[in-house]
Amino acid sequence: MKKRWIIGVILVGMAVAELPLAAHHAFDAEYDRQKQRDFKGMVTKVEWTNPHAKFYVDVKETSGKVTNWEFELGSPNGLMRQGWSRYSLKKGDQVIVHANLAKDGSNLANARTVILADGHKMFAGSSADSSF
Numbered sequence: 001m002k003k004r005w006i007i008g009v010i011l012v013g014m015a016v017a018e019l020p021l022a023a024h025h026a027f028d029a030e031y032d033r034q035k036q037r038d039f040k041g042m043v044t045k046v047e048w049t050n051p052h053a054k055f056y057v058d059v060k061e062t063s064g065k066v067t068n069w070e071f072e073l074g075s076p077n078g079l080m081r082q083g084w085s086r087y088s089l090k091k092g093d094q095v096i097v098h099a100n101l102a103k104d105g106s107n108l109a110n111a112r113t114v115i116l117a118d119g120h121k122m123f124a125g126s127s128a129d130s131s132f
Contacts, residue, residue: 027100027126031110035101039069039109043093048076048086055089055111057097071097071111074125082123093117100126 027033041059053073058066073079076086089095094117099109111124 027110030102030104030108031100032103033100036112037099037101037109039071039097039099041069041095043089043091043095044068045091046086046089051075053079057095067107069097069107069109071099071109071114071124073111078125082125084122084125088116088122089114097124099124 039057039059041057043055044058045056047054053076055071055073057069057071059069060066074082076084079088096115097109097111098113099111102108102110110126112126114122114124116122
């Protein structure tokens with residue numbers, strides 16, 4: 001009986017340990033490597049949270065319509081190793097973002113680089129990069 005209980009605890013532990021892995025998505029599951037675009041606009045919100053930092057930008061489309069786009073970055077820890085801080089992007093900042101579009105056609109993209117108003121180019125810690 002004790003042996004069954006130990007095996008049961010081990011199996012439950014293994015199942016629970018796999019949950020974070022299942023929750024984390026692969027780049028190719030959500031984003032299209034072939035669909036890249038540059039966006040220019042004003043930052044409206046920044047979320048410095050795990051597993052990925054995110055920020056939102058109002059982008060004026062060619063039609064004149066303003067659309068709010070969500071951009072996924074790398075993890076806050078990975079971004080800090082590349083020189084970012086939670087204050088690198090602020091609401092109201094003008095930015096240019098080079099990103100891969102989401103496969104589902106939503107206003108979501110995986111940022112590859114972010115060019116700040118002062119011209120500073122920041123690498124976004126994209127999950128498409130082999131270094132992450």
